[in-house]
Amino acid sequence: MIQEADLKKEIIEYGRLCGVKNFTPGMSGNMSARFGENVIITSSGSANGYLSEDEFSIIDMNGKVVGGHPKPSSEYKVHLAFYKKRSDVNYIIHVHAPNLSSFASSGIALTEPIMAENVYYFGEIPLAEYGLPSSDDLAEKTSQYFDKYNAVLMANHGFIVGDKTMRDAYLKLELAEAYAQVVLNTKILGGANLLTEKQVKEIIALKG
Numbered sequence: 001m002i003q004e005a006d007l008k009k010e011i012i013e014y015g016r017l018c019g020v021k022n023f024t025p026g027m028s029g030n031m032s033a034r035f036g037e038n039v040i041i042t043s044s045g046s047a048n049g050y051l052s053e054d055e056f057s058i059i060d061m062n063g064k065v066v067g068g069h070p071k072p073s074s075e076y077k078v079h080l081a082f083y084k085k086r087s088d089v090n091y092i093i094h095v096h097a098p099n100l101s102s103f104a105s106s107g108i109a110l111t112e113p114i115m116a117e118n119v120y121y122f123g124e125i126p127l128a129e130y131g132l133p134s135s136d137d138l139a140e141k142t143s144q145y146f147d148k149y150n151a152v153l154m155a156n157h158g159f160i161v162g163d164k165t166m167r168d169a170y171l172k173l174e175l176a177e178a179y180a181q182v183v184l185n186t187k188i189l190g191g192a193n194l195l196t197e198k199q200v201k202e203i204i205a206l207k208g
Contacts, residue, residue: 005053007033007040012051014170015042018095019049023173029095029158030073033166037061039083041076043069048095074134081143082162089150089162091169096158099180103127104153110180113195118179119203122151125176130155151176 011031018024018031029048032041038060042048046055057072059065061080065072073079079092103110109127113119126145131138131154142160145152151161151172159176163169186192195203 015048023097024048044071077139085146091166092162094160100159
């Protein structure tokens with residue numbers, strides 16, 4: 001099993017990248033990773049782009065703090081819901097990236113088949129209904145999509161993505177934010193030329 005110190009370093013590094021890219025402005029967002037039978041998650045009030053090794057909590061799958069900082073991120077319930085639904089997900093990033101958050105705040109899911117890469121990696125990015133941050137309601141409304149999707153928009157809130165590795169989760173975040181920007185640009189330019197249903201099926205078939 002990967003050591004606690006190594007997990008922290010990995011999250012700190014990818015948190016820094018999120019900060020550099022302006023995916024996680026200020027103290028918004030949170031990050032986590034499976035840690036044996038537990039989860040290591042950024043602590044409440046921390047900033048993803050400026051994390052230090054003492055800004056992590058270790059919680060069990062019921063949300064009980066079993067180590068580290070005594071106050072985990074208030075969004076731990078959403079993270080736990082994701083892990084419980086997806087045994088293949090080991091890392092989660094939740095951010096308020098500007099372009100993705102713009103669609104989330106406009107109540108618009110990212111479903112248009114505009115680019116092959118986005119069809120291949122996401123299919124689409126659904127929009128979960130609004131729930132009060134840190135609430136059971138938010139976890140329930142968002143987690144209903146986790147069985148089919150690795151990435152979900154959270155209405156009037158932000159974006160969450162999970163994957164097997166932190167690298168994969170981060171790269172999907174980069175791709176999703178760029179996708180949101182492209183969709184926005186096409187609307188400014190008068191509308192995108194959407195891929196046909198046949199083209200979409202051909203792209204999905206590439207997965208084998």
